[in-house]
Amino acid sequence: MNYAIETVDLTKHFFVRGHSEKKVIVANDHINLKVQKGEIYGIIGPNGAGKTTLINLVSGMLKPTYGTVYVLGYDIREVKYRINNICLASFSGVQKSFTGGIGRVPVVKALKYMAGMYGVEGNLEEKAKEALRLVDLDKWMNNWPVQFSSGMLRRLELALLIMLDKPVLCLDEPTIYLDPLHAKEFRDLLRNLAKGNNYTILLTTQYMDEVKYTCDKVAFLKDGRIVFTGTPEDMKKVIPSQKVFEFIVSKHDTESLQDKIMRLDKVLRVRSRVEGERIHIIVEVSGEIDEKGVEEVFSSIVDILARMVKIYNIRIREPDLNEAFIALAGVKK
DSSP states (O other), rough: OOOHHHHHHHHEEEEEESSSSSSEEEEEEEEEEOOOOTTTEEEEEEESSHHHHHHHHHHHHHHSSEEEEEEETEEEEHGGGGGGTTTTEEEETTOOOOOOGGSSSOOOOHHHHHHTTTOOOOOOHHHHHHHHHHHTTTGGGGGGGGGGGHHHHHHHHHHHHHHHTTEEEEEEEEETTOHHHHHHHHHHHHHHHHHHHHOOOEOOOOOOOHHHOOOOOEEEETTTTEEEEHHHHHHHTTTOOEEEEEEEEEEHHHHHHHHHHTTTTEEEEEEEEETTTEEEEEEOOOOSHHHHHHHHHHHHHHHHHHSSOOOOEEEEEEEHOOOOOOHHOOOOO
């Protein structure tokens, strides 16, 4: 099968000079990925796992130490950064393409100028208008970029990638700094582009909603190595049969609440966050006990909380992607 993206033992070392000797940092360690055409493939993992390094290797921004990347059959070792001229376009969610003077001209003109800088040929005005239509910005084509919200600017940057007319897009944290509404709009846009216009999208993200609603498959990186690949639904199965209890309680010292609950047998993790005058407590319980055991643990937790706080709400559910992320990252508490 011809994959849109295939990495073969892809490895990247960085060398940092210390006081007496060089230190080797292994950012990516023998990464093997296969991304099919038309897929949205997410790269996830904790901070420092090597996600941005991986996407920079795929897009030709970094040279591998070992191994290689094939993008639509092109070997990155041979074409290097020219892969961006052939079949791939990329951007970071924190980049600002439409700043300075280019931000104070009508959007359609700004797009034409930027696309021309990247070597796009043909009827640039028609291409710009079509790209704006695809990202749902055509109603604002005569507005200036400096008048746009952060969500609209993110879509405008995606319109530029569309004008570059490359079938493979690499997006590094595309929804970072976006509020939930604009992030959802951007995710919907990516789905439409991948399914309706035959793009393959490789993206990095820290947001599990993005994984759940956008990605066909994901790879989880930890310490530069892949520890999981599969669908988002498969990812939740890394915690078989585990139960999750959620409680909304009155405000109290969260550390003492968590400590008392953690002393119970079969409690794996306790997390909490303060929400105004209330606390949201999440308790993960081992899947190695039967239903009777689950009920006993649940009753014990309720007894502890009832003695210390007022309980407003209780919910029992299966693990979600956030719990799966924590389990794969190896976080115990």
